[in-house]
Amino acid sequence: MNIIETHQLCRKYGRTDALRGLDLSVPAGNIFALIGANGAGKTTAIKVLMNLLEPTSGDARVLGVDSPKLGPRERQQIGYVSENQKLPDWMTVRQLLDYCRPFYPTWDRELEARLLREFELPPHRKLKHLSRGMGMKAALLSSLAYRPKLLVLDEPFSGLDPLVRDEFIRGILEVSQQSEWTIFISSHDINEVEQLADWVGLIDNGRMDFAEPIETLQARFRRIEVTLPGNEAGLSAPPASWLAAEREGNFVRIIESRFSDASLEQYRRERFAGAEVAVKPMTLREIFVALARVNRAQYSKSAA
């Protein structure tokens, strides 16, 4: 079952297309990371999903409900933390929790107390006097304490120092292990996402490039390094699955996006006979950078 689904979702700001037919499916019970470069449409997608913005066209469903119809009943099951969110910063942490509590029938005071301790939040300090990281933790706490079915985090790590990021991630993971819930997180901080996510989706220029489990993604992306015996490169008519192929002298580096043992064997046989071929796994960050470069090159070409 998908907890979030979009179909041909479009959103315009004036003449600018922020989303251009976004198709997205987030399966329940997973941590789904939506990654993309700045301006790719991550925040807009989340705002449309959360009914903060109306879609220009297309459908978006969250918890089985059309996102423009999300009401208090659904929101009682959704947690939302965003770097842009304007918290009532005149409140203390305690006042924030006291204010939020009556809106949620499932509010767990024990969980609230435990998270307050673990996040080391000073309950009587005003939110405006908290550091950015502490503020995000306070927002997270106010979104975790009612055990939502869906937790939406929009760029939660931006501006946080590494220590706070770790605490933040630890807090999310700790609670997520106790509850059957789905986390939908948007970020361009790939390293943090890699620690958290089960699934990853890449959004680029308002469209989904792909969305799949991280394991599958990392399994199909490989860096292939070939040391040629002579000057014959074997790079003519590269297959579509090669995202990049660079040559320096008799050394060739290829990024393969549909790696399998069979394809490797085929390359060895048909293109790099007699060459020394090394296959290296790629981190999510490397995959993201490779994809971003390809996309940028395509846009430059189409713009030209």
Next chain:
Amino acid sequence: MNLSWHIMRKDLFRLRWILLLWIIVLVGQLALGDIQSAIVEEGFSLYYWITFIFGAVFLPVMSFGLVMGVQDDDPVCDTDAFWITRPIAGGRLLAAKAGLLVLLWLLPILITAPWWLWHGYDAGQLSRAAWHTLKVQAVIILLAVPLAVISRNGSRFVLHGMLAVAGFLFLELIYWVSHPGFRVPLAPAVRESLSWVLIALWVMGALTMAFIQYRYRRTRQTIVVMVWVILAGFAACLGWNWDLHPQKPLLVDPEQASSFPLEFQSATLAPEPVGNPGVQPIVTTEFKAPGLRAGEATTVTSVTHDFRWADGSFSKTLTPPVEHALIPACVALILGQRGEPRLQTAFRLPAEVHAQLGHEAVQYSAVVAGQISRLEVVAEVPVTIGGKSLRHGAGVRIDYFVPFLQFHLGLVIPVSETKPVFARVTPAWFAPKPAAADPEFYFLFNRRDGRVLQATVVRDDATLDVATVRYSRATLSFAPGAAVHGSFPDDLRSWLVQATLIKVVAHAAGSFYGTASAAPFKLTENSAATERTP
């Protein structure tokens, strides 16, 4: 409801210091008003201006800003607002904010009520003062709400407020440029109906805008609604020419003619002005009006005088309305004179009638129409001269005498109000005005010599509403002479000390329509004042 109350409590807690400051300013204004009411002449202006700044600048501006303060924590046009991502329905938030605005609307009454009671307001005055306060507060809130619901924070609200003022001035400029006749004032009834149209437009617009924003958060549509409301209001200002008052009853109902008997008493011919042969002489006719009850008097609206001659020819003349017809009756009321109710008319005799009257008898009849008024002395207060404070006493203080302009042959007496009482319409300066349409008359009456002076000019020099208590500096002008009853005594100062200031209100008590005729009479001489009593 519990959650709405929960949101309200949150906002009340957040706004507690601003509300406290607002209350302090309001109470400060009341205190200043009290000081001002007792101040002697020299300090009046200073306190007047301080109190004015408190009451007319600080409080409205603070109330205006508080409307944004109510919205500020939960803006309805900001996609990053905290409340949107929480299980708070737009309707629930609207209910909470509306509740706060109602509280803001009522709060001035709750704070000021003890002060009103301390100043001796009766139930009627309390209700009028409360109504007045609610109106002022409602105007402020209704002006601020549309701006608040399209502002994501206080600074945007200020910006939108400034834009609104600039836009208003711009529209007014267009109006002036496109409407050379702007200076021609609209008829009061048309102006009033136009005001109601504008108020209705703005109220409907404000409610629609608030609904759209809280329900759908569509700021563009809201701004479109606002623009349409403004354009519709502007169009109404340009083209409105209708009086929407319900049809007024006829001033005079001919059906009543038979039920209001008049008896012709006398016709007095004033001498033809010497050296002005072209000017027609004035005839004063007097009728008995046995239909009038004690304490009633009439104001003549029109009289048609009908002169018929033996050969069947006739002449008609119409007397214009007589404005000061009630004054003799007021004087009689003050002096306690109980004569037979009479009605006087005066008119200029047409030249041909005047010429023929000396030769043959004429059959005279008159058709008289007018208003019946019930006269009532609503207040009689002693007069004090000089700077003595009469703060809580019942009286007027005459601060100084100023010989008025010579050609007026009068005297101007500025009078300070001494007991703050709610007054709705100028120049009701020492008692609540019973009804807007009832004319008022002011007299100085000295019981020792029985002399009555009628004020011919009543004007507010400086008025200041302090929580609906009107402090005023009224000017009464007493002018002696033929047109006005009474004359100045030689020792005015000592005469005034013994006098009281009396206010008489003429309550409308219906209208009449009557006819009267006289037996034929003939004028034998016209060189001197001649009375012909048939």
